[in-house]
Amino acid sequence: MITKAQVKHIRSLDDKNYRRQFNEFVVEGEKMLSEVLRSGFEILMIYAVDEWVEKYKSELKNKPYQLIPYFELEKISQFKTPNQVLAVVKIPVAAIPSSLSGLTLILDDIRDPGNLGTIIRIADWFGIQNVICSIGSVDVYGSKVIQATMGSVFRVGVFYTDLKSYILSQSGTQVIGTSLMGKDIREFQYTEPAFLLIGNESKGLSQELEALCSDTVKIPQLGQAESLNAAVATGIICHALLC
Amino acid sequence: MITKAQVKHIRSLDDKNYRRQFNEFVVEGEKMLSEVLRSGFEILMIYAVDEWVEKYKSELKNKPYQLIPYFELEKISQFKTPNQVLAVVKIPVAAIPSSLSGLTLILDDIRDPGNLGTIIRIADWFGIQNVICSIGSVDVYGSKVIQATMGSVFRVGVFYTDLKSYILSQSGTQVIGTSLMGKDIREFQYTEPAFLLIGNESKGLSQELEALCSDTVKIPQLGQAESLNAAVATGIICHALLC
Numbered sequence: 050m051i052t053k054a055q056v057k058h059i060r061s062l063d064d065k066n067y068r069r070q071f072n073e074f075v076v077e078g079e080k081m082l083s084e085v086l087r088s089g090f091e092i093l094m095i096y097a098v099d100e101w102v103e104k105y106k107s108e109l110k111n112k113p114y115q116l117i118p119y120f121e122l123e124k125i126s127q128f129k130t131p132n133q134v135l136a137v138v139k140i141p142v143a144a145i146p147s148s149l150s151g152l153t154l155i156l157d158d159i160r161d162p163g164n165l166g167t168i169i170r171i172a173d174w175f176g177i178q179n180v181i182c183s184i185g186s187v188d189v190y191g192s193k194v195i196q197a198t199m200g201s202v203f204r205v206g207v208f209y210t211d212l213k214s215y216i217l218s219q220s221g222t223q224v225i226g227t228s229l230m231g232k233d234i235r236e237f238q239y240t241e242p243a244f245l246l247i248g249n250e251s252k253g254l255s256q257e258l259e260a261l262c263s264d265t266v267k268i269p270q271l272g273q274a275e276s277l278n279a280a281v282a283t284g285i286i287c288h289a290l291l292c
Numbered sequence: 293m294i295t296k297a298q299v300k301h302i303r304s305l306d307d308k309n310y311r312r313q314f315n316e317f318v319v320e321g322e323k324m325l326s327e328v329l330r331s332g333f334e335i336l337m338i339y340a341v342d343e344w345v346e347k348y349k350s351e352l353k354n355k356p357y358q359l360i361p362y363f364e365l366e367k368i369s370q371f372k373t374p375n376q377v378l379a380v381v382k383i384p385v386a387a388i389p390s391s392l393s394g395l396t397l398i399l400d401d402i403r404d405p406g407n408l409g410t411i412i413r414i415a416d417w418f419g420i421q422n423v424i425c426s427i428g429s430v431d432v433y434g435s436k437v438i439q440a441t442m443g444s445v446f447r448v449g450v451f452y453t454d455l456k457s458y459i460l461s462q463s464g465t466q467v468i469g470t471s472l473m474g475k476d477i478r479e480f481q482y483t484e485p486a487f488l489l490i491g492n493e494s495k496g497l498s499q500e501l502e503a504l505c506s507d508t509v510k511i512p513q514l515g516q517a518e519s520l521n522a523a524v525a526t527g528i529i530c531h532a533l534l535c
Contacts, residue, residue, distance in 0.1 A: 163406055167521045167524060170517050170520065170521060170524075171517075171520065171521075171524060172515070173515050173516055173517035174511075174513055174514070174515050174516075174517040174519075174520050175513075175514050175515055176514035176515035176516075177515070197521075199517065199518070199519070200517075200518075201516075201517050204515075204516055204517075235535060268417075268531065268535075269531075269535045270417055270418075271417070271418050271419035271534060271535070272415070272416045272417050272418055272419035272420070272447075273416055273417075273419075273444075273447055274413050274414075274416035274417040274442065274443075274444050274447075275442070275443075276417075276442070277413065277414065277417050277527065278410045278413060278414075278440075278523065278527075280521065280523070280524055281410060281413075281414060281523055281524055281526075281527035282527075283524075284520065284521075284524035284525075284527055284528050285527050285528055285531045288511065288512075288528045288531070288532070289531070291514060292478060292511075292512045292514070
């Protein structure tokens with residue numbers, strides 16, 4: 050039996066400020082649970098129906114879990130049709146690694162949860178280890194972002210900081226922005242370590258950050274759309290630079 | 293003054309079946325209205341506040357419009373915070389062009405509105421003229437899809453048909469699918485005319501369609517994510533094939 054206080058606490062984790070106060074977030078569904086169980090993230094409590102516990106018994110060893118009926122899962126789930134399992138997981142407290150190798154993504158006010166999750170998944174696909182977000186970016190531990198990462202959030206480091214002062218502190222790192230006046234990405238070679246800056250969905254890069262770019266690149270445009278979705282542009286540039 | 297019947301009709305256009313019964317859909321916001329005014333789409337009625345009409349007077353010429361106060365716009369808008377304008381637009385009735393040149397996108401049950409809209413925007417960016425969707429794909433004239441296209445829906449032809457019989461009817465067209473066992477897209481050359489098949493977000497391509505592919509391609513994977521978002525994968529492949 051799950052208590053009213055537990056229900057209230059878990060539902061309140063929908064809210065960013067509440068989440069950050071307790072440093073906890075919610076992970077839901079079979080695929081995501083498999084990912085978090087394999088990760089180094091600290092699981093505080095798993096709430097699961099019988100069927101799920103039977104299936105994953107061998108992986109549960111020292112993990113705290115509570116068997117609940119389906120109607121109780123419905124009370125705590127953020128899904129319309131809940132899956133079999135939900136976990137409350139600790140938000141890791143970590144500083145940006147002091148020395149970053151390879152390519153790091155820098156996100157300037159990405160606001161759409163789906164875009165942030167998709168970009169983290171792109172990072173994971175291309176072996177990019179860190180994503181650094183402006184303070185104004187959407188919170189990575191919201192359920193829509195977590196789901197859109199498809200588990201990549203457990204493998205890619207995601208940090209929030211003041212981007213201008215952070216970039217200024219990293220002298221010797223190539224800073225690559227995107228611009229319609231930039232170099233064609235097919236002919237551009239980057240030098241490690243490098244930052245790839247991705248701008249806000251509607252405003253693009255802020256002038257402040259644009260001024261910090263050592264290079265700008267562009268994706269060839271053959272048709273009439275004025276721009277590409279931020280995550281799609283990130284994917285194309287990462288592929289062009291890294292592959 | 294807008295009538296109760298008008299409010300009811302416009303709100304009902306949220307529903308796919310109602311939309312298809314009347315062959316009408318809703319377009320909202322300044323940017324989207326600019327796009328539809330420049331397109332060949334038939335505008336049935338524009339509902340706008342004073343400020344918008346003043347700004348766009350010269351472009352309104354023969355277009356039907358009705359001046360409404362903001363509180364009436366709120367009643368018909370699908371946005372939480374409506375913009376200044378909403379239009380009811382005729383869904384164009386058109387058959388798939390009988391001879392397709394270049395690359396055509398074929399979507400096998402894309403279900404997420406954001407993904408469909410983003411893929412249409414990618415098509416428009418790369419000069420792809422047609423997108424052909426399975427009957428089970430999300431409807432392009434829903435508001436989330438329309439918004440995600442950022443206006444590209446007015447320039448790219450979008451059609452729904454039974455994909456298997458359609459592809460079988462187009463002999464001589466190269467059919468390219470994606471597969472983890474496919475050829476590296478960096479080394480793949482396509483031959484016009486060609487179809488690029490994009491699978492469902494969770495299930496990928498159906499076996500039925502996979503069997504029709506003359507070639508399969510893959511995006512190099514350097515990290516650990518199992519897959520990329522469908523729209524991101526489409527963007528990377530289109531860039532690799534067309535640029």
